[in-house]
Amino acid sequence: MHLIQIVMLVCVTLLATACGSGSDSADSVNSSSSQSSASSSSIAAAISKGIDPERFLDGALAEDISTVDCTLSDGTASTCYQVTINGAPSNADIGPFCPPSITSDASEGGIWFDGSGEVYELDGAFIMNLDTLYGSEWMLYDSVTGLINITDTQLACESAARPNVDPAYQNYCVECKLEYTGGPVQQTFLIPTQPVALNSPERLGFDIGLGLNGVVFAGPAPVDAILSNYTIAAFDDCGGHINPAEGYHYHAAIGCAQSEPESDGHAAMIGVALDGYGIYAMTDDLGLEPEGLDECRGHSDTERGYHYHAASPGENMFIGCYHGAQGDIVETRL
Ligand SMILES: [Zn+2]
Ligand SMILES: [Zn+2]
Known part of the structure; x- marks a missing residue:
């Protein structure tokens, strides 16, 4: 669970308004x-x-x-x-995130961005090109079957969608399901x-x-940490993804x-x-x-x-x- 870090500033001279209704209306939910x-x-x-x-x-x-x-x-x-937000979009679907195979087209995956300005379609061709883009250590797929390494269990999601990625999940496309958090957060x-x-x-x-x-x-996704573990924390076409603590964001x-x-x-x-x-x-x-x-x-x-x-x-x-x-x-x- 994440808590906002609050920085207390001492000096504020501009108060827009104090509003002054004085109503303590915590229970007025109508x-x-x-x-x-x-x-x-x-x-x-x-x-x-x-x-x-x-x-x-x-x-x-x-x-x-x-x-x-x-x-x-x-x-x-x-x-x-x-x-209080529902934590799931009211007007759009969630996913898809990782493309399943190197023959997948853009409709089978979401997108990826690393802050460089580019937005990449997460299709099979992008996964095959990762060694060119990011370095020769990258290999997210099985060269025999063409299937892409995807975190497809709760344990795999939790092991890979954290700062200290379990080395077993390096060279994985990371995606999590809302059911791992019991539904929308x-x-x-x-x-x-x-x-x-x-x-x-x-x-x-x-x-x-x-x-x-x-x-x-x-805020910005920690792409440097994600990439240093040879993972792609896939976004869907809305720019969202799921992590076990925050849910969909x-x-x-x-x-x-x-x-x-x-x-x-x-x-x-x-x-x-x-x-x-x-x-x-x-x-x-x-x-x-x-x-x-x-x-x-x-x-x-x-x-x-x-x-x-x-x-x-x-x-x-x-x-x-x-x-x-x-x-x-x-x-x-x-
Ligand atoms: Zn404007
Ligand atoms: Zn995120």
């Missing part, structure tokens, strides 16, 4: 309360709108959003949306109702936010989490970061990426306030850092 908090938050939208609970796709959430008191990572006393996020900008950006943790379709957005924005387009042609919203700022797709409806993004991949406009734009999948990240004080992940239920 849609009318979430709607009223959504409309009140959008009134204070001059700096940033934060999230709109209504944006989540049908089936993404395990329970209605409520508003609770919370303390942000910089010590700010605030209110947060308590959002529901996680509860506390997301600031009003984002609070930090004086300086902060490093991302493992889970950096959540998608509008109920899937965790993770995304490492890239590939269009599986987004809501309907923005009316002004701006890129579509895909999720929200742990600091409450919205995360939008990389490109707008003309296919253009905004210019002048900051190091966190954020910028501001009059309609949305401060918000992020996801990086391209080949960059192995959604955003670069946190612009604001973060909420927390309070519970993981298996």
Whole structure:
């Protein structure tokens, strides 16, 4: 189980708002309360709108959003949306991940990216070419049968999907099944109702936010560690994969989490970061990426306030850092 590492910053002089409703509404899990908090938050939208609970796709959430008191990572006393996601996409399938054989076409496998900018189709030809791409030690398939080495048991998954890979599973394509965790891993996020900008950006943790379709957005996949063990931790075509502790999570924005387009042609919203700022797709409806993004991949406009734009999948990240004080992940239920 993973816990967000929280860095406490001492100096925050800019408080966007204190919200001040004073309602300790941990038990108010009904849609009318979430709607009223959504409309009140959008009134204070001059700096940033934060999230709109209504944006989540049908089936993404395990329970209605409520508003609770919370303390942000910089010590700010605030209110947060308590959002429990189902941990499985409400609008897309999971997998496939590893192609079964060196004759498999792209439809039988997912994708791979290593942060170099490239996104590779995980087909048989890619597996056969790994020695050219990464070095002569790579051999992920049986040269007689053409079958690809895949972690196809819970033990194999757990032995290979960890930093200290069992040497027996070097030269494997790694995939895990949701049944190994007893099904989708529901996680509860506390997301600031009003984002609070930090004086300086902060490093991302493992889970950096959540998608509008109920899937965790993770920070960059540890591709150096994965590749140093001669493994490919396969992603599906949505940029997601499963590990035994976290369940299913995304490492890239590939269009599986987004809501309907923005009316002004701006890129579509895909999720929200742990600091409450919205995360939008990389490109707008003309296919253009905004210019002048900051190091966190954020910028501001009059309609949305401060918000992020996801990086391209080949960059192995959604955003670069946190612009604001973060909420927390309070519970993981298996
Ligand atoms: Zn991962
Ligand atoms: Zn924008």
